[in-house]
Amino acid sequence: MGRQGLGALPREEAGELLVDAAVEVLAREGARGLTFRAVDAGAGVPVGTVSNYFTGRDDLLRQIDARLHQRLAPDLEVLGELMRAPKDRGLVTALMHDLMARVTGDRTGCLALLEMRLEATRRPELRASCTESVRADLEQGMEFHLSAGLPGWDETVAVLYLAMLGLVLEHRTLPDVLDGVLPGVGVPQGLVERIVTAVVPER
Template sequence: MTRVATRREEILDAAIDLLGTRGLRALTHRAVDEAAAVPTGSTSNYFRTREALLIGVAERLEDRDRADWEALNRLLGPVTVEHLVEGLARFILHATGPDRARTLARFALFSEAQTMPALHESLQRGHRRLRDWAIEMAAQVGIAAGDTTILVDYLDGVVVHRLGGAGTETDPRAALERLVGALTADLS
């Protein structure tokens, strides 16, 4: 049974799409109302300020990421090196393909967070949760927590480059296999 999104979630999803497709300047309460097809003033009722809206977007991104990670874990089953590589490759392809707008929205938030401490903390909290999830998965195949940071940083770089158009014609699996292989080499 699929859960129906609340009005607040619909507004935030529209804000994410607007932010990811049209940028920070396009993100206004009125534009979100229009994109979400809700009565004028609805976004403002939930999020009084721009900062509150941006923090809401960051939290909604984190919720959606968590749901995606849980679905991916169920799909892949027990973690093996092959499953880890496959899961990471799927993450890259999804983040830069079907979920491109959501990824671009996240990057737009990073820029804005430099002048908004509460938004910065919200984004850092989400990043820590992602890192903890990655550490947990990588530990199952013997990758140390410190080495998982290398893997997470690599993923961030690949996603940024693919969003910019570099490497979009290549499958990320081969490079991931090499990196994961190098990180697990001393285990053999």
């Protein structure tokens, strides 16, 4: 970002760049290392800059939560292409592969999201905010699944969500745990297919 360029940007865009710098700090240092001074340093801006954009640490954490959901959200163009396929288990598998591609493609964002969940266990206000955003995502996923005519019901989506969350957690934190557990099954791609086959009905 640099010390010279931030002031020339619209406030909203500058704030977004600072939030992205905060995501980097959170993923690298954990919640205890997430200080305004650390974000200033990570963003390459003068000390005190972050305090001009956020009212406090809780405000910064809320902004990180919102930003992570943007960063890890599906690409609408990619989603549109995927949805041209028949509405069957194969399409669900493709959607889950896209999910894993987004998670593996934004390692920092994924680790920061996991750190946010841990921090939410210590901060009631953050827990309420994260619960609201994650539940909204889950309910939106259920609505999308049913309205698209994909096989299964709300319960299918809920179980699929839990299984994929477990896969993401292991793959991003202790990937060696999964190696060789199921001989001949690739990690994570092969496991994605196994999850979908086990959870989603053929029709």
